[in-house]
Amino acid sequence: MTTAQHTSKLTARGAATRTRIVTATADLVRKHGAAGTSLDEVMAASRTSKSQLYHYFTNKEDLLRAAAWQQTDRIMATQRPELDQLDSLAGLRRWRDKFVAARDEAQNVGGCPLGSLASELADGDPQTRDVLQKCFTAWASPLLMGLTAMRDQGQLRPDADPEALAEAIMAALQGGLLLSKTYRSSRPLARALDMAIDHVASFATVR
Amino acid sequence: MTTAQHTSKLTARGAATRTRIVTATADLVRKHGAAGTSLDEVMAASRTSKSQLYHYFTNKEDLLRAAAWQQTDRIMATQRPELDQLDSLAGLRRWRDKFVAARDEAQNVGGCPLGSLASELADGDPQTRDVLQKCFTAWASPLLMGLTAMRDQGQLRPDADPEALAEAIMAALQGGLLLSKTYRSSRPLARALDMAIDHVASFATVR
DNA sequence: CCTAGTCTGGACTAGTCAGTCCAGCTTGCG
DNA sequence: CGCAAGCTGGACTGACTAGTCCAGACTAGG
Known part of the structure; x- marks a missing residue:
C-alpha cells in the first residue's frame, strides 16, 4: 500500500499531505487517464507544490502506482x-x-x-x-x-x-x-x- | 473509411502519402497508445512533414480516427x-x-x-x-x-x-x-x- | 529549548507538444 | 503549353511537460 521508500518517517501532517496527493491523482486519472493527467493538475487539485510531490514520490510512475492501489481500495469499499x-x-x-x-x-x-x-x-x-x-x-x-x-x-x-x-x-x-x-x-x-x-x-x- | 473532407480530390501520390501516414500512426499507436504517440514520431515514421499531416487530417483526433479504422481492417484481415x-x-x-x-x-x-x-x-x-x-x-x-x-x-x-x-x-x-x-x-x-x-x-x- | 530531520513554496530548466504559416514544388487537365 | 489545384518542406509559435534545486518553515525527540 505504501511506496517502498516511505514506509517509515511520516509525520501526521506528512501522511495527510501524501494522502491528499494520492487521492487527487486517483480522481484525475479516473477522469482523464494517466497520460492525460499532469503533475501541475495534481498540484492544483491537492493544494501542494512540486517539491511535495517529489518529496513523497520518486517520479510520476511512482505516484501512479500509489493511485492504482488507492483506486483498488476504493472499488472494493464501494x-x-x-x-x-x-x-x-x-x-x-x-x-x-x-x-x-x-x-x-x-x-x-x-x-x-x-x-x-x-x-x-x-x-x-x-x-x-x-x-x-x-x-x-x-x-x-x-x-x-x-x-x-x-x-x-x-x-x-x-x-x-x-x-x-x-x-x-x-x-x-x-x-x-x-x-x-x-x-x-x-x-x-x-x-x-x-x-x-x-x-x-x-x-x-x-x- | 475516409475522413469526411477527403473523400474526393486525391491524386495517386496523395493517396499513397495518406496511407503511409495512417499506417505509421496505427503502428505507433499500437505500441505506445494514442497519448503516447506524437505527431513528430508519425512524421518520422511515415517520412512526411507537418504540412502533410494537416493537409490530410484536420487534427490529431481526426488522424486517430483514421488509424482506428485501419486497425480494424488489419485485425479482420489477420x-x-x-x-x-x-x-x-x-x-x-x-x-x-x-x-x-x-x-x-x-x-x-x-x-x-x-x-x-x-x-x-x-x-x-x-x-x-x-x-x-x-x-x-x-x-x-x-x-x-x-x-x-x-x-x-x-x-x-x-x-x-x-x-x-x-x-x-x-x-x-x-x-x-x-x-x-x-x-x-x-x-x-x-x-x-x-x-x-x-x-x-x-x-x-x-x- | 535546540537541533536534526521532515516538510513546504516556488522559481527554474530543458525538452516536447499540437498546431500555424508560407513559399515553392508537382500534377491533372484544358 | 499553362495554370489552377493538389501536394510538400520546414521554420516558427506558444503552451505545457516532468523533473531539479534551494531557501526557509515546521515539528518531534532529546
Whole structure:
C-alpha cells in the first residue's frame, strides 16, 4: 500500500499531505487517464507544490502506482457488502445488479478506473505491471473466496476450478466495462456478467 | 473509411502519402497508445512533414480516427479465414485457438489495439466514440453472422440471441486481452474465450 | 529549548507538444 | 503549353511537460 521508500518517517501532517496527493491523482486519472493527467493538475487539485510531490514520490510512475492501489481500495469499499457475499449464485447476481446499476448511475461514462490504468500502463515498466497484477488479484480475491466456498460446500461440482472461474468473471467484467463505456450503455456489461454467472451456474450441483 | 473532407480530390501520390501516414500512426499507436504517440514520431515514421499531416487530417483526433479504422481492417484481415467460419462450435474453437496462439507469439505484449484505443478515447469527443462503436460492430459482425446462421440452421435453440451472444463474446475477448496483457500470459484470454464458447454451447440443440 | 530531520513554496530548466504559416514544388487537365 | 489545384518542406509559435534545486518553515525527540 505504501511506496517502498516511505514506509517509515511520516509525520501526521506528512501522511495527510501524501494522502491528499494520492487521492487527487486517483480522481484525475479516473477522469482523464494517466497520460492525460499532469503533475501541475495534481498540484492544483491537492493544494501542494512540486517539491511535495517529489518529496513523497520518486517520479510520476511512482505516484501512479500509489493511485492504482488507492483506486483498488476504493472499488472494493464501494462494492461492500456485496463483495463479501459472493458464496452463492444469488450473491453473485446481487453483485452483478449493483454493478450494473452503478454504471447506469454514472451514465456509463468512464470505464473501470483500474482497467483504464492497466490498459495504459501494463506495457510499461515491470514494477508498475507488478502493482497492477496485485491490484487485480486483490479485487478478484473475494470472488475467488466465494467460489471456493461454493465448491467446498457442495454448491458447485468438485471439477469446478474457482481460480479459472474468477479469472473469467474478471475478464467479462473488464471487457463489459470497456464496451459499455464505448457504447455508453450498460447493456454489454450486463450481458457479459450474465454470461459469466451462467457459466458458474453450469457447474452447480442443483439445477 | 475516409475522413469526411477527403473523400474526393486525391491524386495517386496523395493517396499513397495518406496511407503511409495512417499506417505509421496505427503502428505507433499500437505500441505506445494514442497519448503516447506524437505527431513528430508519425512524421518520422511515415517520412512526411507537418504540412502533410494537416493537409490530410484536420487534427490529431481526426488522424486517430483514421488509424482506428485501419486497425480494424488489419485485425479482420489477420483473422481470415477463421473469421468467416464462425458458424459452428468447431469454427468458434478454431478462431479461439488462433487468437490465443497469436497472443503467445506476441509474448502477450500489447493488448487489443482497438481495445486500447477505445479505453483511451471513448470518453472523449462523440465523433471519435462513434467511430470506435462502428469499429467494434464491424469486428463483431462475422461473429453475429455465424451465430445467426447457427440458430437458423437449428444448431442453436430458437431462444438463443445471436446479438447478445456476440456482444458477450466480444466482452470476454476484450477483458481477456486486457488481463493477458497485464499478467503477460495468454491464460486469462484462453479462460475467458473458453467460457464464452461454453456459453454458446449451452444453447446448442445437440449435446 | 535546540537541533536534526521532515516538510513546504516556488522559481527554474530543458525538452516536447499540437498546431500555424508560407513559399515553392508537382500534377491533372484544358 | 499553362495554370489552377493538389501536394510538400520546414521554420516558427506558444503552451505545457516532468523533473531539479534551494531557501526557509515546521515539528518531534532529546
